[in-house]
Amino acid sequence: MTPPLLARGVEVDLAGGPVVKGIDLTVGTGEFVTLLGANGSGKSTLVRALVGLIPARGTIELFGTPLTRFRERWRLGYVPQRPGSAAGVPATVREIVTSGRLSHRPVMGFASRSDRVAVTEAIEHVRLTAKADQPITELSGGQQQRAYIARALVANPQLLVMDEPTAGVDAESAEVLAGLIGHLVSDHGMAVLLVAHELGPMRPLVDRAVVVDAGRVAYEGRVEDIPSDHPHDHPHSGAPERIRPVQEEGPLG
Numbered sequence: 001m002t003p004p005l006l007a008r009g010v011e012v013d014l015a016g017g018p019v020v021k022g023i024d025l026t027v028g029t030g031e032f033v034t035l036l037g038a039n040g041s042g043k044s045t046l047v048r049a050l051v052g053l054i055p056a057r058g059t060i061e062l063f064g065t066p067l068t069r070f071r072e073r074w075r076l077g078y079v080p081q082r083p084g085s086a087a088g089v090p091a092t093v094r095e096i097v098t099s100g101r102l103s104h105r106p107v108m109g110f111a112s113r114s115d116r117v118a119v120t121e122a123i124e125h126v127r128l129t130a131k132a133d134q135p136i137t138e139l140s141g142g143q144q145q146r147a148y149i150a151r152a153l154v155a156n157p158q159l160l161v162m163d164e165p166t167a168g169v170d171a172e173s174a175e176v177l178a179g180l181i182g183h184l185v186s187d188h189g190m191a192v193l194l195v196a197h198e199l200g201p202m203r204p205l206v207d208r209a210v211v212v213d214a215g216r217v218a219y220e221g222r223v224e225d226i227p228s229d230h231p232h233d234h235p236h237s238g239a240p241e242r243i244r245p246v247q248e249e250g251p252l253g
């Protein structure tokens with residue numbers, strides 16, 4: 001079966017030089033793969049290349065189609081790292097989630113009844129119904145992250161790519177997210193690529209871990225078998241979740 005994601009020999013250069021140095025990665029249908037690695041190892045850069053946000057060399061195919069020719073955007077959901085709050089008048093939760101249906105609509109089309117139903121359901125799934133019409137800026141960090149996840153999920157993607165969705169979010173939000181993702185993987189066969197420092201409640205969902213070190217794959221296999229000398233926050237270490245500074249990056253995806 002054609003995998004949702006197939007990457008071979010992916011290389012990315014940023015201003016300072018090579019950051020991703022020849023990575024092979026496959027995510028199969030219904031498979032949950034996590035990308036682990038130390039800060040600055042290239043995980044975010046890799047996933048941004050995989051979803052087409054930045055240029056890369058090598059082969060990247062989504063559902064068997066080369067990335068450059070991939071048009072079925074609804075099949076891919078992407079939750080970027082720590083979306084910053086919007087400047088100007090902040091959008092409500094419902095508006096943000098509705099924007100996730102754009103890939104289902106004709107250009108400039110109005111939201112259909114099915115769009116509205118899908119949006120209401122996605123907001124319910126991340127348990128934000130009571131906050132649906134509040135500006136996103138009035139929500140906690142964890143609730144904001146849930147809204148962005150609802151936006152990624154409202155199009156019913158078959159591959160969901162998430163960049164540290166639970167970094168710095170409250171425990172309840174992390175649990176809600178893990179429950180929801182687990183349901184979508186087991187009942188709908190959604191594939192997941194998760195960048196994480198701490199797996200937390202997502203850990204039981206993981207099929208395969210890929211540890212990135214200095215732009216290369218240093219380990220691939222079961223989470224339980226990751227050698228402890230690999231430079232990442234080892235899942236057995238019990239280290240507290242690292243709270244990282246909010247990045248100056250607008251919401252994408």
Ligand SMILES: Nc1ncnc2c1ncn2[C@@H]1O[C@H](COP(=O)(O)OP(=O)(O)OP(=O)(O)O)[C@@H](O)[C@H]1O
Pocket residue numbers: 014015016019037038039040041042043044045046
């Ligand atoms: N826009 C950019 N221009 C130049 N260099 C960058 C840019 N973004 C990231 N880098 C550098 O690329 C390297 C990899 O960064 P990246 O964010 O991909 O790592 P990461 O593994 O996701 O780290 P973290 O866990 O901290 O998010 C780092 O050295 C970083 O400083």
